[in-house]
Amino acid sequence: MKPTDKLILVEWLDSHILEGWTREKPEAKPVTCHSAGWVVAEDYGAVVIAPHMTQEDEPQMCGVMTIPRLAIVKMTPLSLEEQPGEEQGEHGGENQ
Secondary structure, X not given: OOOOOOEEEEEEEEOOOOOOOOOOOOOOOOXXXXXXXXXXXXXXXXXXXXXXXXXXXXXXXXXXXXXXXXXXXXXXXXXXXXXXXXXXXXXXXXXX
16 A cells, blocks of 8 residues: 555545344434544545554554445545644654
């Protein structure tokens, strides 16, 4: 998987279960989830994002998630631009 510079927030629908024996009446609606990450692959059926990625020529990724396009409600592009008053240090920490 070759990552892109495309950072997104994905709103998607997931299934859920009632565990064990229960008399609780289940709700007939999915759970809304939000996931953010860099797009590392995509095609007509799914989008694959990685929320954690190293800065190397061949990056390592952690937490890679495949989300079916049928489950996606909305995808919003995110920006890494610094906000006013949020100066970052050399290693990502705030300057004092």
